[in-house]
Amino acid sequence: MTNDFKNIENWQGCPVRFGMGIFGDKWTLLVIRDLMFKGKSYYGQFQDSEEGISTNILADRLQKLERNGIIDKARDAENGARYIYRLTPKGLDMMPMMLAMIDWAERYDGQTEVPPAFIKELRRDPAGLAARLRAELEAGT
Amino acid sequence: MTNDFKNIENWQGCPVRFGMGIFGDKWTLLVIRDLMFKGKSYYGQFQDSEEGISTNILADRLQKLERNGIIDKARDAENGARYIYRLTPKGLDMMPMMLAMIDWAERYDGQTEVPPAFIKELRRDPAGLAARLRAELEAGT
DNA sequence: CCAACCACTTGCAAATAACAAGTAACCGCA
DNA sequence: TGCGGTTACTTGTTATTTGCAAGTGGTTGG
Numbered sequence: 001m002t003n004d005f006k007n008i009e010n011w012q013g014c015p016v017r018f019g020m021g022i023f024g025d026k027w028t029l030l031v032i033r034d035l036m037f038k039g040k041s042y043y044g045q046f047q048d049s050e051e052g053i054s055t056n057i058l059a060d061r062l063q064k065l066e067r068n069g070i071i072d073k074a075r076d077a078e079n080g081a082r083y084i085y086r087l088t089p090k091g092l093d094m095m096p097m098m099l100a101m102i103d104w105a106e107r108y109d110g111q112t113e114v115p116p117a118f119i120k121e122l123r124r125d126p127a128g129l130a131a132r133l134r135a136e137l138e139a140g141t
Numbered sequence: 142m143t144n145d146f147k148n149i150e151n152w153q154g155c156p157v158r159f160g161m162g163i164f165g166d167k168w169t170l171l172v173i174r175d176l177m178f179k180g181k182s183y184y185g186q187f188q189d190s191e192e193g194i195s196t197n198i199l200a201d202r203l204q205k206l207e208r209n210g211i212i213d214k215a216r217d218a219e220n221g222a223r224y225i226y227r228l229t230p231k232g233l234d235m236m237p238m239m240l241a242m243i244d245w246a247e248r249y250d251g252q253t254e255v256p257p258a259f260i261k262e263l264r265r266d267p268a269g270l271a272a273r274l275r276a277e278l279e280a281g282t
Numbered sequence: 283c284c285a286a287c288c289a290c291t292t293g294c295a296a297a298t299a300a301c302a303a304g305t306a307a308c309c310g311c312a
Numbered sequence: 313t314g315c316g317g318t319t320a321c322t323t324g325t326t327a328t329t330t331g332c333a334a335g336t337g338g339t340t341g342g
Contacts, residue, residue, distance in 0.1 A: 005192050008167075013254045015246030016174040016239065017192060024167040026149075026299095033157040043320050051146050051158060054300050059321055069249075081308040081319050090249055097245055098157065100238035105156030108210075108231055113154045147300095167330095184289050195331050200290055222288050222339040 022068050027053050028061050029098075032091065035071065036098060036137070041084050042076070070094070092137065095130045163209050168194050169202050170239070173232065176212065177239060177278070182225050183217070211235070233278060236271045 004010050011021030023029050034040040034049055046058055053061075062085065065071045070091040076084040087094075103122055106114045121129050145151050152162030164170050175181040175190055187199055194202075203226065206212045211232040217225040228235075244263055247255040262270050 003191065011192075012250050012252040014174070015243040015250065015253060015255050016170055018246040018250040018253070019242045020167050020170060024170070026161050026165040029157055029161060029165070033155070037157075044318090047320095050144065051152075052300095054302095055321070056301090056323085057299065060299095075308095079309075079319085081317095083320075093245055093248065097238060097241035100241045101160045102156040104234055104238055105159040107234065109153050109156065109159040111153040112156060112159070114156050185287090188289095195333095196290070197292085197332090198330065216339095220288085220340075222286095224289070 022064075022070065025061075027051075027057055028065065029101075031058070031061055031065065032070070032087070032094060032098065035085065035087050035091070036095065036133070039140075041086065042082055043085070044082075046085075065091075086141065087137065092134050095134055096126070099126055099130055163205075163211070166202075168192075168198055169206065170242075172199070172202055172206065173211070173228070173235060173239065176226065176228050176232070177236065177274070180281075182227065183223055184226070185223075187226075206232075227282065228278065233275050236275055237267070240267055240271055 008021050008024075011017045023032070030049065030051055030053070031046055034046055038049075040046060040049075043058070043062070046062075047053065047055060062071070062073070066073055069088055071085050072088055073083050073085055076082045099122055102114060103119070103126075106112050106119050149162050152158045164173070171190065171192055171194070172187055175187055179190075181187060181190075184199070184203070187203075188194065188196060203212070203214070207214055210229055212226050213229055214224050214226055217223045240263055243255060244260070244267075247253045247260050
């Protein structure tokens, strides 16, 4: 056989399938959201997010993200008892996709919490917003 | 209690959470891919996609997409034994997000199958490509 | 009105996720 | 140097979801 799509590690080729192999579940993009837009970096902070991810699932997703090169993990310089998680360049490159998702969701979620100023800037200059947010994340390293 | 995030129907507010409530699984965006980029419109065509979605999951996802207003379902004019599935405007508005995903995946999937001409056009004029693809889909109605 | 097609539905087994409790590394302080 | 608190998990069990195979019912063409 040529393709074994039963194993998700083999979901390459088609770009949408490739994406689903990496973040095709309920939780992964919520962790990326926390890293990208909420200024979160620690295990405990991800756990504190209001959706209530369970700890074994969080550990599993962080490991998969690290294995896929989306995030990296290092001991925190300020407090050696914890690890700091950060987006890699590959992870940061998901910014335009995340912003496009936000743009879409803001249009259709009647209960959206996206700040009007954010959505205004997003629609006026998406690339500029992406660049600014990315620069801020890279500065905070 | 104010939020019941145990029920996925209540995943509004945050735009990423809103998205995950609708397409936060392995299969949903693959169906949308088939509708958006592969010219597929029928149940059997979705089933024939090489990832091999099982029939009960496909039925469930189509129903959820319809309920969420992403697709609509109608008897096929040419063959009344089957139904035709089409993207609604809300579904078509996911185009920029899907294109951003394709852009990202093409960069990082060493085995990508995205045609070079497509990715070139996508990076030169993403909004233009989105508009063109959307017009083609709406024409084929 | 029957055979074939098409779109599902159902039942059961396997995999994944949710929940609760426990373990281990490290830090600050006595 | 050891002890209590913090942080990040791991483990075991139960609940939910998915995958697989077989079956059902509407529609068409003959």
